[in-house]
Amino acid sequence: MQNFKAYVLIFLLIPFSMFAEDGSQLWLRFPNVKNGISADKIISKGNNPTIEIAKNELTNFWQGQTVELRTDKALKNQKDGYTIKSSSDKITISSSKEIGLLYGVYHILRLQQTKSNINNLNITEKPSYDVRILNHWDNLDGTIERGYAGYSLWKWEDLPNKISPRYKEYARANASIGINSVVLNNVNASPNILRKDYLDKVKVLADIFRPYGIKVYLSVNFASPKVLSGLENSDPLNKNVQKWWKDKASEIYQTIPDFGGFLVKANSEGQPGPQDYGRTHADGANMMADALKPYGGNIMWRAFVYSPSKEDRAKQAYLEFVPLDGKFRDNVIVQIKNGPIDFQPREAFNPLFGALKKTPEMVEFQITQEYLGFSNHLAFLAPLFKEVLDSDTYSDGKGSTIAKLTDGTLRKNKFTAISAVANIGEDKNWTGHHFAQANWYAFGRLAWNHSLSSEQIADEWIKMTFTDNQDFVKPVKDIMLTSRESVVDYMMPLGLHHIFASGHHYGPEPWGDYKGGRPDWSPVYYHQANEKGIGFDRTKSGSNAVSQYFPPLDELYGNIKTTPENLILWFHHVPWDYKMKDGKMLWEELAYKYDSGVKNVREYQKTWDKMQTYVDSERFAHVQSRLKIQTKDAVWWKDACLLYFQQFSKQPIPYDIERPV
Numbered sequence: 001m002q003n004f005k006a007y008v009l010i011f012l013l014i015p016f017s018m019f020a021e022d023g024s025q026l027w028l029r030f031p032n033v034k035n036g037i038s039a040d041k042i043i044s045k046g047n048n049p050t051i052e053i054a055k056n057e058l059t060n061f062w063q064g065q066t067v068e069l070r071t072d073k074a075l076k077n078q079k080d081g082y083t084i085k086s087s088s089d090k091i092t093i094s095s096s097k098e099i100g101l102l103y104g105v106y107h108i109l110r111l112q113q114t115k116s117n118i119n120n121l122n123i124t125e126k127p128s129y130d131v132r133i134l135n136h137w138d139n140l141d142g143t144i145e146r147g148y149a150g151y152s153l154w155k156w157e158d159l160p161n162k163i164s165p166r167y168k169e170y171a172r173a174n175a176s177i178g179i180n181s182v183v184l185n186n187v188n189a190s191p192n193i194l195r196k197d198y199l200d201k202v203k204v205l206a207d208i209f210r211p212y213g214i215k216v217y218l219s220v221n222f223a224s225p226k227v228l229s230g231l232e233n234s235d236p237l238n239k240n241v242q243k244w245w246k247d248k249a250s251e252i253y254q255t256i257p258d259f260g261g262f263l264v265k266a267n268s269e270g271q272p273g274p275q276d277y278g279r280t281h282a283d284g285a286n287m288m289a290d291a292l293k294p295y296g297g298n299i300m301w302r303a304f305v306y307s308p309s310k311e312d313r314a315k316q317a318y319l320e321f322v323p324l325d326g327k328f329r330d331n332v333i334v335q336i337k338n339g340p341i342d343f344q345p346r347e348a349f350n351p352l353f354g355a356l357k358k359t360p361e362m363v364e365f366q367i368t369q370e371y372l373g374f375s376n377h378l379a380f381l382a383p384l385f386k387e388v389l390d391s392d393t394y395s396d397g398k399g400s401t402i403a404k405l406t407d408g409t410l411r412k413n414k415f416t417a418i419s420a421v422a423n424i425g426e427d428k429n430w431t432g433h434h435f436a437q438a439n440w441y442a443f444g445r446l447a448w449n450h451s452l453s454s455e456q457i458a459d460e461w462i463k464m465t466f467t468d469n470q471d472f473v474k475p476v477k478d479i480m481l482t483s484r485e486s487v488v489d490y491m492m493p494l495g496l497h498h499i500f501a502s503g504h505h506y507g508p509e510p511w512g513d514y515k516g517g518r519p520d521w522s523p524v525y526y527h528q529a530n531e532k533g534i535g536f537d538r539t540k541s542g543s544n545a546v547s548q549y550f551p552p553l554d555e556l557y558g559n560i561k562t563t564p565e566n567l568i569l570w571f572h573h574v575p576w577d578y579k580m581k582d583g584k585m586l587w588e589e590l591a592y593k594y595d596s597g598v599k600n601v602r603e604y605q606k607t608w609d610k611m612q613t614y615v616d617s618e619r620f621a622h623v624q625s626r627l628k629i630q631t632k633d634a635v636w637w638k639d640a641c642l643l644y645f646q647q648f649s650k651q652p653i654p655y656d657i658e659r660p661v
């Protein structure tokens with residue numbers, strides 16, 4: 001009888017599990033699988049592996065007219081861009097490169113999937129950046145630093161012999177949004193990644209990714225020559241060390257001829273670097289650049305540097321890098337986090353942008369939500385990415401946005417690049433939260449075209465991932481577009497930052513005072529709350545970080561009256577009774593912000609519950625349960641922060657906001 005019951009149960013479960021919507025298809029849910037055009041309706045010369053993929057996508061999914069794929073060398077200045085032109089009976093996709101044709105195919109499939117017009121197309125696309133790169137912070141033991149979607153996709157133990165089907169799926173997903181490079185391993189890099197046995201494993205991944213137009217990069221440990229080969233040191237001016245890197249480069253390129261290059265975290269958070277030998281970042285970067293140069297490889301040298309000192313952490317990267325401007329080889333690019341602290345829900349932009357006049361710069365974003373509620377909170381990050389890219393640095397006069405400084409418009413670079421720390425792991429849905437897939441998608445789309453709006457990206461993504469029914473699209477888009485600001489409100493409104501519990505960076509710990517430890521890792525150092533007020537004084541009377549911004553921003557941020565209120569506590573120590581623009585005093589404003597963050601998330605819950613009829617049960621329930629966690633956490637943040645700050649403000653919590661529980 002017991003057995004019989006078990007059989008019945010299994011029987012009942014099978015049909016559901018077969019059709020389970022686990023999110024593994026990401027946004028690539030083309031209608032009527034295996035129902036595309038017949039092969040004779042594809043006109044194409046050549047049979048390169050990339051073209052083969054393009055043709056397969058069309059025969060599987062394209063339901064329109066004949067498609068011609070045409071390589072056209074005359075389009076060379078469009079890089080891996082493409083044109084799409086349609087007549088009544090044919091669509092022609094042209095590009096100077098095969099990968100451009102594949103991108104063009106994904107473009108028309110996206111149009112079809114989002115039910116956009118596919119008649120009279122006359123499209124020209126050129127990517128905003130040459131290198132559109134994901135940084136995986138994956139360790140060789142399978143864990144992921146700041147990863148919230150399970151273990152690493154890369155099965156180092158199984159490679160090079162056993163190949164997971166997900167490698168190809170991953171490459172396809174990236175190609176569909178134009179991502180063309182990946183760093184496979186953590187910036188806190190194990191030297192072992194450069195061992196021969198690991199390079200053989202990396203080669204397998206590179207071979208799988210290549211037809212999808214993806215190049216592999218590696219994070220390297222500066223001390224590798226000493227650790228791996230027992231050299232006396234890893235000093236960049238030591239001839240033996242230089243030779244070691246040259247030999248290593250030769251070995252790598254013999255294995256992976258189109259290897260992209262190295263990403264380097266040096267002299268940062270305990271990592272080794274050139275300063276260990278009294279050398280500069282430029283000395284270190286140039287040594288590696290010289291080794292990769294003959295093969296066309298690049299060095300992405302990170303500017304995320306700070307050390308426990310009296311100097312405001314927000315100023316340190318600028319202080320270290322500006323004196324080195326112009327001293328780097330032309331295949332080095334300085335990779336700069338969007339803000340000067342560390343991927344906070346909102347930061348002022350990093351003042352290093354534009355300050356290097358003769359050295360190429362690139363942005364590093366973080367897609368993984370280290371400081372935005374991990375994969376429990378719904379936070380659509382396109383608005384954050386856009387806010388940064390559209391920030392005007394004034395470095396070369398008005399209009400010197402970070403986008404224009406890094407995309408080659410204002411500074412003619414040998415190559416341009418944009419990066420983001422991935423949120424991808426082995427979870428079935430890849431990113432932990434179903435809506436976190438949208439952040440991978442958004443990064444790719446913006447790296448391809450930074451002028452797209454957040455609204456447009458959300459719209460596309462929702463239609464591709466869920467449904468194009470407006471009764472779903474509209475409310476869900478509203479959630480997405482307001483979600484990042486809601487997180488800011490319930491965690492760190494008005495420019496507050498880094499008041500997370502230490503180590504895991506999940507919950508609040510504004511009381512954190514790591515006495516005897518590092519003050520620059522203590523929340524109390526960042527919020528500076530006392531009986532007079534709250535906020536970090538970065539004006540002339542404080543750390544004077546404002547002086548690192550170009551005029552007129554130095555003045556603007558230096559003056560409490562002209563500082564945007566969403567950054568007021570980033571730049572000023574503000575009295576509790578300071579009158580804000582809406583007439584409320586600071587304490588009240590803070591309380592209302594926390595409260596509005598909580599209220600918004602409660603609304604998201606209600607809205608999502610109404611969406612049940614439009615979503616499969618699995619994804620519906622999953623998102624619903626995560627929103628519950630998010631709401632609980634939002635209340636936790638609000639209560640913890642308000643009750644803690646109240647001991648200094650000595651003001652009542654406004655009567656009309658939710659009571660602390």
Ligand code: GCU
Binds near residue numbers: 146187188265269342
């Ligand atoms: C943050 C993060 C670390 C990471 C570092 C980096 O500090 O918490 O895990 O290593 O950034 O970007 O190098």
